[in-house]
């Protein structure tokens with residue numbers, strides 16, 4: 320289990336020729352990180368699994384409260400997730416600039432350190448709360464509840480929650496959002512949906528960002544999209560560029576449909 324954030328798995332799988340040789344069998348080698356090979360190990364593993372379940376159950380309680388609050392105030396809440404630097408804040412800035420005169424908007428920013436992203440959002444005139452998670456690698460629903468208590472609710476509008484840049488842990492944590500939106504940029508490689516399937520499975524929409532860079536890269540768009548649909552057949556995909564504005568109308572249309580459903 321990842322003891323830093325409490326969101327990891329109790330078992331690691333190592334695959335490869337060396338591992339098979341070491342195991343003396345043709346099967347993958349399994350081991351549990353952070354636990355010693357001592358009698359009672361099974362009990363320890365069970366305790367860790369129970370701890371994970373407790374953490375997620377507690378989180379789900381806060382997420383339900385958040386969802387009720389958003390629903391009562393007719394707010395569309397979206398949870399933007401991606402690896403660091405995919406363009407979450409850039410997409411948000413461009414989106415807010417377009418929508419800010421039409422409806423109430425607010426943003427919660429999650430990062431380990433700095434309020435750089437919140438400052439970028441505030442420069443658009445939209446209210447932003449920054450959550451610094453320190454060593455934590457994801458936002459949880461209680462953090463969002465606390466941030467929401469300190470901000471003006473964008474009633475009948477939209478709340479964007481930009482999660483900590485990380486394609487693993489934020490997948491497991493419901494924040495009370497209507498949907499997770501995963502941003503994959505074309506500089507990251509096509510295989511990310513297969514390597515980090517939980518995130519792509521959890522998302523309703525994938526924004527394939529930085530498409531303005533495609534002429535300079537050996538990135539296979541069709542393959543990336545096929546990989547995303549392989550792990551999540553229902554995922555919607557929109558190709559965009561926060562820099563050039565390509566795909567923004569389609570993204571704004573998608574937002575309008577979700578907003579109508581929340582209203």
Ligand SMILES: Nc1nc2c(ncn2[C@@H]2O[C@H](COP(=O)(O)OP(=O)(O)OP(=O)(O)O)[C@@H](O)[C@H]2O)c(=O)[nH]1
Pocket residue numbers: 401402403404405406407408409410436483484528529530531532559560561562563
């Ligand atoms: N060429 C190009 N660059 C982009 C695009 N979107 C974002 N960038 C650049 O990518 C870098 C990271 O963008 P951010 O918006 O900060 O990414 P982020 O996902 O918010 O990053 P973290 O919050 O640190 O995880 C910046 O240098 C952006 O200018 C895009 O569509 N095209």
Ligand SMILES: [Mg+2]
Pocket residue numbers: 407408409436481
């Ligand atoms: Mg950001």
